[in-house]
Amino acid sequence: MVDLDSLIEDGQENENLDFKAVQYDRTKHEALIKDVLSFANADIHNDRYIIIGIIFNNLGEKEILEIDSVFIDSAVYQQLIKENIEPELRLEYFPYTVKGKRIGIIRIYDCEDKPYMMKKDYGKLRRGECFIRKGSTQFRLNRRDLDKILNQKIYKIGYYRLVTFQKENEYNLNLIDSLISSIDGLRSHLSLIPEEFSFYQALRISDSTNLYDTEFINNVDDYILIAKKINMWKDLEMNWIVSRGGLHQSNTQNYISALHEGKDICNRMKIKIRDEIEKHEQLI
Numbered sequence: 454m455v456d457l458d459s460l461i462e463d464g465q466e467n468e469n470l471d472f473k474a475v476q477y478d479r480t481k482h483e484a485l486i487k488d489v490l491s492f493a494n495a496d497i498h499n500d501r502y503i504i505i506g507i508i509f510n511n512l513g514e515k516e517i518l519e520i521d522s523v524f525i526d527s528a529v530y531q532q533l534i535k536e537n538i539e540p541e542l543r544l545e546y547f548p549y550t551v552k553g554k555r556i557g558i559i560r561i562y563d564c565e566d567k568p569y570m571m572k573k574d575y576g577k578l579r580r581g582e583c584f585i586r587k588g589s590t591q592f593r594l595n596r597r598d599l600d601k602i603l604n605q606k607i608y609k610i611g612y613y614r615l616v617t618f619q620k621e622n623e624y625n626l627n628l629i630d631s632l633i634s635s636i637d638g639l640r641s642h643l644s645l646i647p648e649e650f651s652f653y654q655a656l657r658i659s660d661s662t663n664l665y666d667t668e669f670i671n672n673v674d675d676y677i678l679i680a681k682k683i684n685m686w687k688d689l690e691m692n693w694i695v696s697r698g699g700l701h702q703s704n705t706q707n708y709i710s711a712l713h714e715g716k717d718i719c720n721r722m723k724i725k726i727r728d729e730i731e732k733h734e735q736l737i
Contacts (some may be wrong), residue, residue, distance in 0.1 A: 455502075460473040461556075467588055468587035471488065473507075478523070485533065486571075489588040490538055506554070510623075520556060527545055527547065539572040542563070543561070544560065549633075568594060571608070608664070612734065615726055617654050619726045621653070629712055650683050651680070653678050669725060683712060686708040
């Protein structure tokens, strides 16, 4: 959570901050719904705040009015938003003391499932309506806004797949290092590490050609091929042990070559994945 004192003292109204003079009583519930809906769709990633009990005077300075009436229970606002906005979003309302005076703070957070819209009619608000806050002003969502939200959702899917793929690649690199370090034992004692190289996440990436550029997909395809190749050699090892009681030198050498090739590709993939993650972070 942000430093609330600094936010109150220095913050200006924008996509994540608004100031209100009084609480949203029952007569202002329609305004609350629209305000929360607009904040939730704002093109930002941090929390949104509506600070109640503060106004700007004629000189443009903030003035604390204080809430001296009954403080409205957070559950009232939460239930109102839950019943009227979809998909569900998170909100809390709590008292806060500034310079000895009580104000109220609405915090809207985890708005990660845009677009948010009206679930049903309420007052003049109609089911399916969407609003967005830009600067300190509310607008209806237009086609460009919706396209941007959709693209962000798509790239977010790509981002999370990359993060999972990154973990898979690290696992495979560690396995390769373990196998390379045990080559001598493999030759003399026929010791085997039972794990196989995983490429399930790589297959998901390879199938998602709309999320990544062609060069990256080509690198992923090379990665999948070497993973299959090394797994094939591991199967052959088992056959050699069962049928021969040992390993032929030529087969062992092919296996070693495949491991080193796999290590080179995994190391290259490590850099490529990192670069792709950085690109996706800028797009979401």
